[in-house]
Amino acid sequence: xxxxxxxxxxxxxxxxxxxxxxxxxxxxxxxxxxxxxxxxxxxxxxxxxxxxxxxxxxxxxxxxxxxxxxxxxxxxxxxxxxxxxxxxxxxxxxxxxxxxxxxxxxxxxxxxxxxxxxxxxxxxxxxxxxxxxxxxxxxxxxxxxxxxxxxxxxxxxxxxxxxxxxxxxxxxxxxxxxxxxxxxxxxxxxxxxxxxxxxxxxxxxxxxxxxxxxxxxxxxxxxxxxxxxxxxxxxxxxxxxxxxxxxxxxxx
Amino acid sequence: xxxxxxxxxxxxxxxxxxxxxxxxxxxxxxxxxxxxxxxxxxxxxxxxxxxxxxxxxxxxxxxxxxxxxxxxxxxxxxxxxxxxxxxxxxxxxxxxxxxxxxxxxxxxxxxxxxxxxxxxxxxxxxxxxxxxxxxxxxxxxxxxxxxxxxxxxxxxxxxxxxxxxxxxxxxxxxxxxxxxxxxxxxxxxxxxxxxxxxxxxxxxxxxxxxxxxxxxxxxxxxxxxxxxxxxxxxxxxxxxxxxxxxxxxxxx
DNA sequence: CGTAGCTTTGAGTGTTATCAACTCTCGTGG
DNA sequence: CCACGAGAGTTGATAACACTCAAAGCTACG
Numbered sequence: 001x002x003x004x005x006x007x008x009x010x011x012x013x014x015x016x017x018x019x020x021x022x023x024x025x026x027x028x029x030x031x032x033x034x035x036x037x038x039x040x041x042x043x044x045x046x047x048x049x050x051x052x053x054x055x056x057x058x059x060x061x062x063x064x065x066x067x068x069x070x071x072x073x074x075x076x077x078x079x080x081x082x083x084x085x086x087x088x089x090x091x092x093x094x095x096x097x098x099x100x101x102x103x104x105x106x107x108x109x110x111x112x113x114x115x116x117x118x119x120x121x122x123x124x125x126x127x128x129x130x131x132x133x134x135x136x137x138x139x140x141x142x143x144x145x146x147x148x149x150x151x152x153x154x155x156x157x158x159x160x161x162x163x164x165x166x167x168x169x170x171x172x173x174x175x176x177x178x179x180x181x182x183x184x185x186x187x188x189x190x191x192x193x194x195x196x197x198x199x200x201x202x203x204x205x206x207x208x209x210x211x212x213x214x215x216x217x218x219x220x221x222x223x224x225x226x227x228x229x230x231x232x233x234x235x236x237x238x239x240x241x242x243x244x245x246x247x248x249x250x251x252x
Numbered sequence: 253x254x255x256x257x258x259x260x261x262x263x264x265x266x267x268x269x270x271x272x273x274x275x276x277x278x279x280x281x282x283x284x285x286x287x288x289x290x291x292x293x294x295x296x297x298x299x300x301x302x303x304x305x306x307x308x309x310x311x312x313x314x315x316x317x318x319x320x321x322x323x324x325x326x327x328x329x330x331x332x333x334x335x336x337x338x339x340x341x342x343x344x345x346x347x348x349x350x351x352x353x354x355x356x357x358x359x360x361x362x363x364x365x366x367x368x369x370x371x372x373x374x375x376x377x378x379x380x381x382x383x384x385x386x387x388x389x390x391x392x393x394x395x396x397x398x399x400x401x402x403x404x405x406x407x408x409x410x411x412x413x414x415x416x417x418x419x420x421x422x423x424x425x426x427x428x429x430x431x432x433x434x435x436x437x438x439x440x441x442x443x444x445x446x447x448x449x450x451x452x453x454x455x456x457x458x459x460x461x462x463x464x465x466x467x468x469x470x471x472x473x474x475x476x477x478x479x480x481x482x483x484x485x486x487x488x489x490x491x492x493x494x495x496x497x498x499x500x501x502x503x504x
Numbered sequence: 505c506g507t508a509g510c511t512t513t514g515a516g517t518g519t520t521a522t523c524a525a526c527t528c529t530c531g532t533g534g
Numbered sequence: 535c536c537a538c539g540a541g542a543g544t545t546g547a548t549a550a551c552a553c554t555c556a557a558a559g560c561t562a563c564g
Binding site: 078080081082084085086088099100101102103104108109128131132135138139141142143144145146147148149150152153154155156157159160161200201202203242243 | 330332333334336337338340351352353354355356360361380383384387390391393394395396397398399400401402404405406407408409411412413452453454455494495
């Protein structure tokens with residue numbers, strides 16, 4: 001009974017309209033006036049809750065919708081024929097995923113909830129139709145997709161040219177900025193993903209990630225216990241990240 | 253005088269309209285009817301020729317236009333604070349570049365001609381306006397941007413999880429497919445970029461790239477002399493590439 | 505024909521992967 | 535409430551792949 005009650009609460013919390021959503025300035029409605037936002041809102045058919053480990057979509061699934069993370073976190077990952085995994089992205093509240101499915105009308109990767117999460121489901125065909133009518137929405141969509149491209153390009157630099165130390169430092173700074181943008185602490189992180197996931201994202205073995213955390217802690221850059229991390233020295237972390245010149249332009 | 257004459261010829265060749273362009277089925281006009289295509293065509297203000305080494309745009313330049321490669325090839329590259337370079341992409345005839353500039357109204361990377369090249373210059377503000385009126389164009393733009401995201405995600409897998417051998421094999425196969433799509437040979441490549449560029453693209457030292465070419469040649473997978481490469485065994489190259497499961501969906 | 509840049513090849517090194525063992529944490533059930 | 539087990543994380547030893555440094559050969563362009 002207690003569980004049922006909490007479920008009811010959770011469902012009601014899912015009914016927040018775009019205009020009342022605290023994420024609207026980070027998400028798709030950004031820059032829309034109230035009437036446009038209402039149209040967008042009416043299009044969002046249902047909001048979906050996922051538990052840790054549940055898949056939002058799988059490789060090959062037809063593109064039905066794009067997704068906005070309302071709460072929680074996701075990872076997207078691709079698989080090589082021999083089973084090697086690569087995590088192509090982590091998506092936090094206010095971030096949109098699924099754009100890579102537009103070109104072939106199929107999702108080219110898996111998206112999995114890293115913790116209890118909620119997404120807004122935005123039917124793609126309707127979105128495109130609405131974007132045709134609402135200039136602000138079309139504009140915002142181009143911007144968001146462009147940002148995704150920039151994000152990926154920064155990751156290319158990270159994977160192609162950075163040392164293991166720089167990769168983890170950059171990654172932690174990215175998490176920090178994204179948390180700050182949500183109005184949360186820039187220094188106290190609660191990582192939703194395993195060392196394995198981080199390794200698969202950063203192109204490193206999980207043992208390397210673990211060792212780096214230990215070393216950063218020894219050096220006083222951060223304190224951590226498991227997935228709880230406190231960044232004690234953002235300046236030094238930035239120095240360790242050996243930043244790429246455009247690293248502060250996007251994603252915080 | 254001879255040079256002047258050849259320059260005149262080159263300029264006249266720049267005046268091909270979209271509807272007469274042999275690249276229209278690979279480029280932005282794809283899927284547009286003739287009247288829509290004419291509108292797009294009238295928007296393309298000038299076509300620009302660049303010599304090897306010339307910059308199409310530089311990091312920080314304001315976004316004025318997107319570019320379609322008509323002839324030749326480009327590389328885009330980012331710079332880290334300490335001078336490390338990463339090449340984020342190579343762009344061949346029929347391919348579009350500049351989408352990463354939309355989000356911040358500035359180009360986040362450099363674009364340099366690798367050989368004598370021509371581009372069509374598509375003013376971004378006008379493109380967005382036209383896309384608002386022409387559904388087919390909006391649709392095509394979303395598709396093209398989405399394809400760019402997928403391309404980058406495949407590169408993330410390449411850089412994050414593949415061995416040096418797999419990276420070069422994948423890269424050569426990508427070149428092969430893109431040449432074939434242009435109606436050219438899938439096996440005889442004339443690389444426009446240096447070993448250094450390839451290394452910066454693949455996250456490898458130039459010496460590693462060179463050694464891999466030598467090894468592939470010893471093993472009979474290809475023959476080469478400098479930048480002229482003949483792929484003798486595409487099947488074996490594919491095996492060497494240890495393909496990621498979605499590698500055949502995009503970019504050939 | 506000379507020079508500068510590109511490419512190849514070699515030798516030695518180092519960063520990070522791999523393999524392995526151990527510990528910790530947390531949820532579950534006795 | 536504690537014992538247990540499984541998954542996650544840490545740490546150590548060793549090895550490998552690719553990097554760096556170095557030198558020589560090649561190509562192309564002036």
